[in-house]
Amino acid sequence: MDQPAIEVRDLVVGYGSAPVLDGLSLEVPRGTATCVIGENGAGKSTLLRTVSGLQRPEAGSVLVLGREPGTDAEHWRQVVTTVEPPSWYPGLTAREHAELVTRAHGLDDGDAAAERAFELLGLAGHEDSMPTSLSSGQKQRLTLAMAFVRPSRVLILDEPEQRLDPDARSLVAGLLRDYVAGGGTVLLASHDEKFAAGTGALVTSVAELCGP
Numbered sequence: 001m002d003q004p005a006i007e008v009r010d011l012v013v014g015y016g017s018a019p020v021l022d023g024l025s026l027e028v029p030r031g032t033a034t035c036v037i038g039e040n041g042a043g044k045s046t047l048l049r050t051v052s053g054l055q056r057p058e059a060g061s062v063l064v065l066g067r068e069p070g071t072d073a074e075h076w077r078q079v080v081t082t083v084e085p086p087s088w089y090p091g092l093t094a095r096e097h098a099e100l101v102t103r104a105h106g107l108d109d110g111d112a113a114a115e116r117a118f119e120l121l122g123l124a125g126h127e128d129s130m131p132t133s134l135s136s137g138q139k140q141r142l143t144l145a146m147a148f149v150r151p152s153r154v155l156i157l158d159e160p161e162q163r164l165d166p167d168a169r170s171l172v173a174g175l176l177r178d179y180v181a182g183g184g185t186v187l188l189a190s191h192d193e194k195f196a197a198g199t200g201a202l203v204t205s206v207a208e209l210c211g212p
C-alpha cells in the first residue's frame with residue numbers, strides 16, 4: 001500500500017510547560033481529506049503548524065510525502081499551508097499577489113490561472129484592489145485563491161471557512177472535494193462540522209488522535 005501523505009507518530013508539542021499535544025498519532029492517506037475538530041485551545045493549530053514544519057515537536061515524528069516537513073524548498077513546492085496568516089505586500093494588488101505565486105511556481109499560464117482562481121473564489125471585480133482594502137471575508141477568499149492557484153499535492157488549511165458566508169463555505173467545500181478527487185491530500189481544522197462534512201473529509205478530534 002502507498003505510504004500515507006501525512007504520517008504523525010507519538011507527537012508531543014508544547015510551549016514550555018505541559019504539552020498541548022501529548023502522544024498524538026495521525027495518518028492521512030494520499031488522495032483523502034481529514035478534518036480535525038475540537039474546542040478552542042484543543043491544539044488544532046498547533047498540530048497543523050507542526051505538520052507544516054513551522055513548529056518543532058518535543059518528541060515524535062512527522063512525515064509529509066515521506067519527508068520531514070519544512071526542511072527544504074521541495075516541501076514548499078508540494079505543500080500549501082494557510083496556518084500562518086498571509087502578509088500583504090504594500091503596493092501590490094490582489095491580482096499581483098496571485099501572479100507572484102504563479103510565477104514563483106513556474107506556471108506558464110500564470111496570469112490566466114490567477115484570473116480563473118479569482119472567478120472561482122468569487123473575487124472577480126476585485127483584482128485591482130489592494131488586499132488591505134478588502135473585507136475580512138474577501139481577504140480569506142484571496143488567501144484561498146492564492147492556495148488553489150498553484151500546483152500542490154497537500155493542502156493544510158486552518159479553519160478555511162472562517163469569515164466566509166454560507167455560499168462561500170459551500171463553494172470552498174466543493175473545491176476541496178475536487179482537489180481530493182484530483183489526487184490531492186487535505187488536512188484541515190474547522191469549527192464548522194457541516195462545512196467539514198461538505199468537504200468529504202474524515203472528521204476526527206485532537207482528543208481522539210491523542211488516544212486514551
Ligand SMILES: Nc1ncnc2c1ncn2[C@@H]1O[C@H](COP(=O)(O)OP(=O)(O)OP(=O)(O)O)[C@@H](O)[C@H]1O
Pocket residue numbers: 015020038039040041042043044045046047
Ligand atoms: N505561541 C504560543 N505560546 C504559548 N502558548 C501557545 C502558543 N500558541 C498556542 N498556545 C497554547 O496552546 C494551546 C493550543 O492552542 P492552539 O492554537 O493550537 O488551539 P486551537 O485548537 O487551534 O484553538 P482555536 O480553536 O481557538 O483556534 C492553547 O492553550 C494556547 O494558549
